[in-house]
Amino acid sequence: MHGHSEILVRKLAKRVHRHEVGTLNSVDEIINDCCKSLQITVPTIVYCESLAKNFSAFYLDDDPYIIFDSCLIEALSLYDRIVLSGNNEEDLTKFFYKLIGEELIRNGELRRCLYMTGKYRQLSFSFDDESGAEYTDSTVTPLLSLQTYFILGHELGHLSVAPRYRTIDDRCDQNNQDEQDKQREQLEATGAYTGKATASASKGVPTAYRDFIDECMNVIREHSGLLDSLGYYLDEDPSTFKYAIAFDESFFYRNFVEECYCDFQGLKLLLEHYEKPEDSVRGISLAMSYLILQEAVRSDMTDNKFFFGDKTHYASRCVYFAVLRMQVMFVTLQVNKFENPFRSFLNTWSSLWPKLVEKIPSEEAFEAAPFFSIPINEERLRSLLMAAFYYRSVR
Amino acid sequence: MIEIELIVKGETPELFSLPREEVTVVTEKNFNGDLTTIELYISEGLNILFLIVSLIKSYIKQKKVSSLVLDKDKIELHNVSEETIMKVLDAWAQRNSRKKVSKKGS
Secondary structure (H helix, E strand, O other): OOOHHHHHHHHHHOOOEEEOOOOOHHHHHHHHHHHHHHOOOOOEEEEEEEOOOOOEEEEEOOEEEEEEEHHHHHHHHHHHHHHHOOOOHHHHHHHHHHHHHHHHHHOOOHHHHHHHHHHHHHOOOHHHOHHHOOOOHHHHHHHHHHHHHHHHHHHHHHHHHOOOOOOHHHHOOOOOHHHHHHHHHHHHHHOOOOHHHOOOOOOOOOHHHHHHHHHHHHHHHHOHHHHHHHHHHOOOOHHHOHHHHHHOOOHHHHHHHHHHHHHHHHHHHHHHHOOOHHHHHHHHHHHHHHHHHHHHHHHHHHOOOOOOOOOOOOOOHHHHHHHHHHHHHHHHHOHHHOOOHHHHHHHHHHHHHHHHHHHOOOHHHHHHOHHHHOOOOHHHHHHHHHHHHOOOOOO | OEEEEEEEOOOOHHHHHOOOOOEEEEEEEOOOOOOEEEEEEEOOOHHHHHHHHHHHHHHHHOOOEEEEEEOOEEEEHHHOOHHHHHHHHHHHHHHHHHHHHHHHHO
């Protein structure tokens, strides 16, 4: 067994830090509250402000931890302001440059990031001038609070269903006996096989919830028009639901169900906590929209599809699943009674993202730029770039 | 402590049966839940190191691994041939086992 603090230090080091963050009492309270409702052990909370921009819950041995990254709250607060002030194209473009630029810093592509920093600085957010004063902290702070509740609830939901350490017999593909036997033999040879002596810690997602998701998928399939606006981003016609059908009973589908279940936990905790369901739905929709945006940018850049420049790239599966998750949530809430802010997100995004990406110079053009061969102090440049994208610390 | 990070699509149950006193396994799912980041923190035990490498190789053959981080160097598997990555893994395991042997000897 390893020292948890050493592992945590290593985990945090990978996240590309911006500032040190102390304990945040409001977050402690939310987490305690959620854990009480979920009847799980309160995890150790690790605070940070990093370009990973996510919350992450996990077990180290049997001890639960959650990383609270206040850069996610900063980005969410910016996104909320952009949407509340009317989805101004310049605001969104500037925001995209921040997302892309910070991702380049994370990937160590600092020289390439210089272009994004420059573009980011040339634009201004409309809500930062006097005319945007109505979208001040007093408007955004309550929204951020409920979004934090939802995302933390989702992450803690993962802790509540985490299998942790189960036996090889529990976990192996039951249909692949040969592989199971082979792996067991290998482990036995080293004395590593722990057999049935290792306890399973969780029963996972309840069967009744799995049945519910199956029903939701049927409802969504019957209303395939729900996904029509996504044509550009998908490599398959969404109306065929090829993915969903292919993934039924698969590993991916099981993971999808777990994500939906955790969304449901976040939703449930939020609705128990706040009295205005309309505000909650709007907050969740905005939070999910932002997370989809972040993941789509990240996924495109990870897959080296960033410089696509034409329309031949195929869509991130991330977008497809995220949209399905949102639809499941709306079916759960029977949300047709409420305004669906998610649809306007899809419309705005699907028109703006391709336009923006087409303007970004090609990979070859970047590499031909003279500064690519000049030696630089990478540490200093990283700090400068991170500072350039800094908006404000939101806690 | 040796650290390996894998990003996988699919199940990797064998990693969770490794002895906990020698290997700490931390998993995190991405936003969609279709990719899992698995961090392995390995302390002592050369057999375990080679066993882990052989498990990773089998996952690569099964096309379950999308990227791998060894000694902070990230390798995107779609950019590298299977043969090359196997050689890289073997060399990495040998290098780390030599380090451990020399530590024990000193």
